[in-house]
Amino acid sequence: MHELSLAVQLVQIADEAARAADAKRVTAVVVKIGALSGVAEDALRFAFDVAVADTLLAQARLEIHPVSVKVVCPRCGIVELPSLQRFCCPQCDTSTADVRTGREIELESIEVE
Ligand SMILES: [Zn+2]
Numbered sequence: 001m002h003e004l005s006l007a008v009q010l011v012q013i014a015d016e017a018a019r020a021a022d023a024k025r026v027t028a029v030v031v032k033i034g035a036l037s038g039v040a041e042d043a044l045r046f047a048f049d050v051a052v053a054d055t056l057l058a059q060a061r062l063e064i065h066p067v068s069v070k071v072v073c074p075r076c077g078i079v080e081l082p083s084l085q086r087f088c089c090p091q092c093d094t095s096t097a098d099v100r101t102g103r104e105i106e107l108e109s110i111e112v113e
Pocket of ligand 1: 073074075076077089090091092093094
């Protein structure tokens with residue numbers, strides 16, 4: 001459970017960016033969350049609501065863009081994992097742990113007024 005510290009960090013970055021841009025308030029925050037990041041969406045939403053108090057983000061909408069897990073199969077190239085239970089290529093069943101996407105926790109963009 002690191003969602004609260006994550007939310008505080010996201011809010012801080014967005015708040016600073018909004019102030020630097022002379023914005024009155026932040027209306028939306030878009031974050032990319034990978035399926036392997038360990039972040040629970042519900043917990044992040046709850047933590048975000050707590051973290052935005054007394055910041056320019058007080059009324060901001062949190063938009064979460066989930067990122068699926070893509071791995072490199074030595075035969076097929078980059079493939080998307082259909083399940084996190086098995087790290088095997090869905091096309092040829094070769095096992096692989098060469099993860100290319102799915103670990104990200106990123107602030108993608110903010111909308112300000
Ligand atoms: Zn394959």
